[in-house]
Amino acid sequence: MSESTGKRFEIDPVTRIEGHLRVECTVDADGKIDDAWVSGGLFRGMELVMQGRQPADAFYISQRICGVCPISHGHASTMSAESALGVTIPNGARLVRNLIEAAEFLHSHILWFYTLAALDYVDPSKAIEADIADTHALAEAAGTSGANFKAVRDKVDALIKSDQHSIFTNGWMGHPGYAQDMPAELHLIGVAHYLEALEMQAEASRVIAVMGGKFPHFMTSIPGGTSWMPTEEKLDDVLFRLKRVRDWVYSTMIPDTLAIAPFYKDALTYGAGTGNFLAWGVFNNEDLQMENRYLPSGVVMADQGLTLQAADPDKVTEHIEHSWFEGTSGQKPSVGTTVPPTKFPGYDVNDKYSWAKAPRYDGKAMEVGPLARMIVGYLNDVTPVKNIIDSTLTALGAPGKPEVLVSLLGRVAARNLEAAVVADWSLEWVTELIGAVKAGPVEFFEPITADTGKGAGLWEAPRGALGHWMNVDGGVISNYQVCTPSTWDLSPQGPGNDQDRGPMEQALIGTPIIDVERPIEAARIVRSFDP
Amino acid sequence: MAHEDRAFYDQLADRGVSRRDFLKFCGSVAAMIGLSETMVPTIAAAVEKAASSGLYPAVWVNGGACTGCTESAAQATNPDIASIVLDILSMNYIETVMMATGHDADKALIETANSDQPFVMIYEGSVMTGLEGHTLRVAGKPSLEILEDIGSKAAAVIAVGSCAVDGGWVRSVPSVGAENIPTNPDEWATGVSQYFAAKGIDTPVVNVPTCPVNPEWIVALVIDTVVLGGIDENGKVTDAFVKKLDAQGRPSLIFGQTIHDNCPRRGHFENGEFVYQFGSAEEAKGYCLYPVGCKGPQTYTNCPIVRWNNQASWCVESGSPCIGCGDFNWVDQNAPFLGRFRRVGLGTGNAGSGFNPAVVGAAAGGVVVGALAVHGVGMKAAGRIGEGPATEPMKDYDRKRAAKGGDK
Numbered sequence: 001m002s003e004s005t006g007k008r009f010e011i012d013p014v015t016r017i018e019g020h021l022r023v024e025c026t027v028d029a030d031g032k033i034d035d036a037w038v039s040g041g042l043f044r045g046m047e048l049v050m051q052g053r054q055p056a057d058a059f060y061i062s063q064r065i066c067g068v069c070p071i072s073h074g075h076a077s078t079m080s081a082e083s084a085l086g087v088t089i090p091n092g093a094r095l096v097r098n099l100i101e102a103a104e105f106l107h108s109h110i111l112w113f114y115t116l117a118a119l120d121y122v123d124p125s126k127a128i129e130a131d132i133a134d135t136h137a138l139a140e141a142a143g144t145s146g147a148n149f150k151a152v153r154d155k156v157d158a159l160i161k162s163d164q165h166s167i168f169t170n171g172w173m174g175h176p177g178y179a180q181d182m183p184a185e186l187h188l189i190g191v192a193h194y195l196e197a198l199e200m201q202a203e204a205s206r207v208i209a210v211m212g213g214k215f216p217h218f219m220t221s222i223p224g225g226t227s228w229m230p231t232e233e234k235l236d237d238v239l240f241r242l243k244r245v246r247d248w249v250y251s252t253m254i255p256d257t258l259a260i261a262p263f264y265k266d267a268l269t270y271g272a273g274t275g276n277f278l279a280w281g282v283f284n285n286e287d288l289q290m291e292n293r294y295l296p297s298g299v300v301m302a303d304q305g306l307t308l309q310a311a312d313p314d315k316v317t318e319h320i321e322h323s324w325f326e327g328t329s330g331q332k333p334s335v336g337t338t339v340p341p342t343k344f345p346g347y348d349v350n351d352k353y354s355w356a357k358a359p360r361y362d363g364k365a366m367e368v369g370p371l372a373r374m375i376v377g378y379l380n381d382v383t384p385v386k387n388i389i390d391s392t393l394t395a396l397g398a399p400g401k402p403e404v405l406v407s408l409l410g411r412v413a414a415r416n417l418e419a420a421v422v423a424d425w426s427l428e429w430v431t432e433l434i435g436a437v438k439a440g441p442v443e444f445f446e447p448i449t450a451d452t453g454k455g456a457g458l459w460e461a462p463r464g465a466l467g468h469w470m471n472v473d474g475g476v477i478s479n480y481q482v483c484t485p486s487t488w489d490l491s492p493q494g495p496g497n498d499q500d501r502g503p504m505e506q507a508l509i510g511t512p513i514i515d516v517e518r519p520i521e522a523a524r525i526v527r528s529f530d531p
Numbered sequence: 532m533a534h535e536d537r538a539f540y541d542q543l544a545d546r547g548v549s550r551r552d553f554l555k556f557c558g559s560v561a562a563m564i565g566l567s568e569t570m571v572p573t574i575a576a577a578v579e580k581a582a583s584s585g586l587y588p589a590v591w592v593n594g595g596a597c598t599g600c601t602e603s604a605a606q607a608t609n610p611d612i613a614s615i616v617l618d619i620l621s622m623n624y625i626e627t628v629m630m631a632t633g634h635d636a637d638k639a640l641i642e643t644a645n646s647d648q649p650f651v652m653i654y655e656g657s658v659m660t661g662l663e664g665h666t667l668r669v670a671g672k673p674s675l676e677i678l679e680d681i682g683s684k685a686a687a688v689i690a691v692g693s694c695a696v697d698g699g700w701v702r703s704v705p706s707v708g709a710e711n712i713p714t715n716p717d718e719w720a721t722g723v724s725q726y727f728a729a730k731g732i733d734t735p736v737v738n739v740p741t742c743p744v745n746p747e748w749i750v751a752l753v754i755d756t757v758v759l760g761g762i763d764e765n766g767k768v769t770d771a772f773v774k775k776l777d778a779q780g781r782p783s784l785i786f787g788q789t790i791h792d793n794c795p796r797r798g799h800f801e802n803g804e805f806v807y808q809f810g811s812a813e814e815a816k817g818y819c820l821y822p823v824g825c826k827g828p829q830t831y832t833n834c835p836i837v838r839w840n841n842q843a844s845w846c847v848e849s850g851s852p853c854i855g856c857g858d859f860n861w862v863d864q865n866a867p868f869l870g871r872f873r874r875v876g877l878g879t880g881n882a883g884s885g886f887n888p889a890v891v892g893a894a895a896g897g898v899v900v901g902a903l904a905v906h907g908v909g910m911k912a913a914g915r916i917g918e919g920p921a922t923e924p925m926k927d928y929d930r931k932r933a934a935k936g937g938d939k
Contacts, residue, residue: 011633013669015626018598020669041668044595044657044720045704045712052707054867060854061862064700067599067743090810115605119630148545155542155617164586164621169639171630195613199547202606202841209840212849215606216599216743219851222869227809227850326711339710344665355666445810523632 005029009516011523013041016116017531018068021490023504024349025522027513033522036501036508037349038490040356043324047338050480055081055448055472056223058480062468065484067216068111071104071208072282072461073468073482074221080470081223081448083455090443091286093225095433098283098294099238100211100221102426106245107204107215108462109370109419112530113253114197117412120524121260122190125173128157130188138185144255145248147192156191177520179263186259193252200248207241210234225445230437239430246423257416258395264409268396271408271525273507275302276364277372278488280311280467282460283425290458294425295385295418297458298376299361306403308379313458313467316483319358322351322492329495333469333481334454354492358502359483367503368464368488369529370415371405378402384421392417408507411528415462451475461485463530489529504529539582539618548609556609556750559837563751564759565775565784577758578610578619586621587757588643588650592681593626594674595667595701595720596656599743600692601627607746608841620651620753637670640677644684649766651757652685652734653749654678657694657701657720661713679730682723686766687735689752690723690780691744693861697722699742703862724780735768738780740832742856747837748785779859781831790827790853793835796820814850824869826855 005028012022020041028034046065050058062077063070075097082089089097135149159165160173205215211228212218220228230238281290281297290297290311297311318336319329327339345352358365366372377385389402392413398404405414436442452475457468464485471479491502501509504526513519540550557574561567566574581587591601605612605628616622622629624640631639643650659666664673682688693699701720705712713719717729724736737756739748755761761772777783791797799805800819807813807822819825830853838845846853855865 010671012671013626013633013636015629015632015636018627020593020667020674022668022671039668042595042659043661043666044659044701045709048707048709048712049700049704049862051709054869056869057866060868061700061866064597064599064742067597067602070597070599111605115628124630148541151542151545159617162585164588164623166586166616166621166623167625167628168630169621169623169643170635172632172635173630195546198605198611198613199608202608202611205606206840206843209843209845210849213844213846213851214839214849216597216602217856218849219846219854220849222809222851225810227814229810229815229850337710340662340666340712342711344662347668347671443810445808447808518635519633 007516009519009522011519011526014523014526014531016119016527018066019486019531021526021531023508023522023526025508025519027516031513033508033511033513035498036505037353038492038502038504039347039354040486040490043340043355045338045340047480047482050477052476054476055085055470058468058470058477059222062482063217065482066461068108069104069461069463070215070217071100071212072459072466074218075101076457076459076466076468077470078221078223079457079459080455080468081457081472083457084453084470084472085223085448085450085455086453087224087446087448088288089225090446092433092436092442092444094284094286094288095429095436096211096226096228096230096444097221098429099426099433100208100218101282102422102429103204103207103211103242104215105422105462106249106419106426107201107208108530109415110197110204110249110253111201112462113257113416114194115201116530117527118190118194119171120520120527121178121264122187122194123173123175123178124156124168124171124187124191125160126178126182126184127187127191128153128160130184135185135188138183139189142189142255142259144189144193144259145252147189147196149188149192152192152195153188172518172520175515175518175520177514182260182263186263190256190260193256196252200245203241204245207238207245210238210241224448225443227445229444230433232434232437235430235434235437239427239434242423242426242430246427249419249423253416254420257413258392261396261409261413265396267409267412267524268404268407270511271411271507271528272406273367273503274365275406276300276361276366277375278311278361278366278368278465279373279376280313280458280460280465282373283422295373295377295382295460296380298380299366300372300375300379301364306375306379308376313456315362316467317360318483319360319494321358321495321497323354323357324352325357333467333483334456334471335479336469336481338481356487356490356492358491358494359488360494365491365494365500365502365506366488368485369411370418370462371411372464373460374414374418375402375405384424388417388420408525408528415530464488486531490531504531539579542618543610543614546611546613548611552609559747560751560754563748563782563785563833564755574754574759578754581758582614582618587619588646588648589620589622589653590640590643590650590681591622591625591653591655592640592677594654594656594678594695595659596692596694598627598655600655601625603743604746604749606840607750610750612746615750615753619758640681644681649686649762651753651762652681652688654682654688654690654695654723655692657698658723658726659701660717660721660726661719678723678726679732682727682734683732685734686762687737687756687768688723689737689739689749691739691749693740693742693856694720695723696738696740697725697859700862702860706863735773736780737776737782740781740786740857740859741834742861745834745837745839748782751785752782785833786831786857788831788833790830790832790834790847793833794827794847795835796847809850820847820850820852822871823852824854824867824871825852826858826865826868827853830855830857832857
């Protein structure tokens with residue numbers, strides 16, 4: 001690393017994410033980021049509002065942590081209540097929850113790749129230069145779906161050339177950081193599918209609405225099972241919609257990923273982050289055990305290479321040296337506290353600079369998310385995960401080298417590959433549930449009788465490992481703590497200060513920046529975590 | 532049909548929206564903004580015209596939000612959100628979707644607010660008043676400064692979702708009595724209209740509660756204000772538009788009736804056919820969810836009519852009781868959500884605070900409670916329902932019917 005130039009930039013607000021985030025970086029003489037600070041901007045008090053309420057209330061309220069992944073929060077919360085009060089849900093409820101969760105994963109991954117991330121790789125000002133016939137030919141050659149490319153080009157062209165640019169206002173169009181050799185036709189395909197994706201993310205949401213009442217913020221996975229009683233007719237509706245989404249992921253999202261990725265191959269060389277990965281696992285099998293989930297739990301530590309360890313929730317601690325909270329640092333979530341200061345201490349990257357706590361596993365900052373799940377799944381020999389990663393590595397010219405996935409491009413690809421795997425599983429689950437409902441009465445709910453206990457719901461949101469810890473005393477919640485995937489990935493420095501940066505901070509360091517006034521490369525790193 | 536009209540429908544068709552879907556949508560808009568069905572062609576023509584002329588500037592600002600209302604807006608279907616932001620509004624600032632980021636995003640917001648053209652501000656999330664506004668920092672400062680600056684320049688603010696209306700669930704944090712949290716909820720989280728009142732900002736605010744907001748309502752309000760002239764060419768909200776709002780600033784045609792009034796399960800309520808246990812035969816039959824906590828009788832929204840996610844379903848249809856997310860102070864007012872209707876009308880919550888929606892909500896709720904009590908007495912006389920605790924046991928009537936194998 002060359003000497004710091006003292007050049008500094010910040011991105012605030014970071015847009016196209018969920019929530020409020022500030023990123024500050026310094027750049028060295030080679031134009032690479034040499035230090036980074038990630039600041040969460042919002043504290044509302046979710047963990048506090050649960051105190052004294054009934055366990056089922058937490059299922060509803062905790063979804064309001066995140067409007068993009070409310071399903072995962074609802075499930076983690078309801079599982080923490082079931083774990084605290086000793087209830088095992090019936091198999092019918094397991095399948096319904098897997099399906100609702102799968103629909104959210106599909107919704108979220110489609111929304112992320114197209115609505116949130118695509119404009120970092122696809123430039124609308126290049127798309128309007130595309131030749132329409134060539135665009136159709138390229139789409140066919142790339143194996144991706146067609147669209148009314150002319151209408152899209154004309155629409156975007158008119159908008160860019162008008163005096164009102166709507167969502168494109170002040171965007172970094174024409175930025176030299178876009179792949180200069182990527183043809184205009186591929187930019188246009190990307191923009192067309194960017195618009196088409198809006199309908200597909202909405203279709204995935206409708207699956208949730210059928211099974212859970214509405215999206216965002218669903219209603220049915222209450223502690224004990226589900227209040228949704230499927231009929232064959234409703235399940236046919238779910239199957240039809242899931243098939244439509246699944247087919248689109250395979251016909252459009254995966255080929256788009258493979259078509260665009262080769263133009264950003266340099267993104268395989270930076271953005272690695274900690275190299276430590278944590279997954280609690282998601283999509284239950286019949287035994288409901290986290291290590292046996294369809295995407296299983298597991299831990300990978302950078303200093304051990306790509307080898308798998310069991311995930312132990314007892315090794316999680318949360319630190320506040322660089323957060324604006326008060327109280328004891330290093331507590332386990334099961335006994336943790338969340339105490340705001342009485343006076344705001346000020347934003348200072350050398351001291352306190354975030355509303356996010358710094359979670360550590362066995363003292364280490366851990367990356368969570370699709371990349372963590374795909375690596376853990378790969379090392380666990382989960383067949384569809386292994387197959388799709390091996391074929392992608394071959395397509396990227398790195399066969400048999402899963403370690404190249406530990407990079408910006410790998411993080412992006414892992415999310416889209418996961419969507420394909422989950423889409424296939426969702427069809428299996430709905431078919432299984434249709435068979436069960438046809439065969440006779442299916443149980444969906446097991447009443448809770450206990451009123452005291454301590455539990456944890458360890459699960460995955462689309463953006464990574466998620467834990468809710470609930471203590472119940474005499475029927476009401478006596479303590480509630482949440483450790484979100486964003487807390488893991490957006491963690492500020494931990495107790496080891498600048499030797500103990502969070503995963504996103506570490507991933508930013510080393511990233512080449514062409515123009516510090518318009519640091520598109522840093523924005524790509526930040527968004528690759530789907531914060 | 533004029534050339535540009537055809538282009539409009541072609542674009543909708545590309546996104547899977549037929550002309551018929553669009554006209555149906557215009558019919559639903561008409562009902563929500565107080566126009567008769569005969570006005571549907573007029574609405575359709577106005578939207579087509581808006582789509583072929585200049586875009587109306589708008590900004591969407593997130594306060595203490597979960598982004599669920601933006602997400603919900605992205606689920607709008609006929610027309611979809613792309614039609615709104617490419618054909619009707621120039622959404623120059625919307626953190627979750629906009630291309631620009633950092634300073635350039637911030638600049639787009641400020642330039643829109645400072646231009647000569649009137650603009651609409653949509654505000655999502657709680658107004659975060661805690662720690663002098665530092666509980667939410669955006670662009671290096673408390674976001675309260677952004678709300679005050681941009682909000683005071685807007686033609687109108689549409690406060691979407693219960694958080695923006697009155698602070699939502701965040702407003703319930705102080706009631707817990709946690710360490711270092713102020714006891715006055717106004718000092719932690721509040722709604723846009725209360726905050727404006729406290730600061731003397733006179734920009735009109737339209738309140739659109741529920742958690743999240745239903746996208747159909749946003750689209751209807753956008754059409755009513757910027758397409759059909761609810762905001763005039765000088766950027767002034769017309770008296771005719773204001774007349775359509777109730778005392779709490781909500782569009783009264785959307786929030787004028789309870790969920791119970793329009794619930795498809797209402798017949799089961801009248802017949803005393805209730806769900807007492809999730810996963811039961813009664814739940815499978817779609818009976819009334821009142822004993823397991825349904826807040827439909829006190830919650831004023833048209834959810835049973837517009838439903839959610841392009842009419843795919845809605846809460847009660849999925850077998851869940853309504854949790855009253857459209858109520859004022861909805862968490863303190865309605866939790867425990869699976870407990871039978873017992874705190875309504877008691878005036879819990881934030882008596883004494885500025886705008887004080889809890890009292891208004893409680894007063895309105897009180898009438899409904901009274902009506903239900905009368906109704907309940909009649910049903911008790913008929914031997915069909917008794918006075919029950921928060922979660923009451925199954926009644927003899929239901930037990931006998933279940934023993935016979937339930938309704939055939």
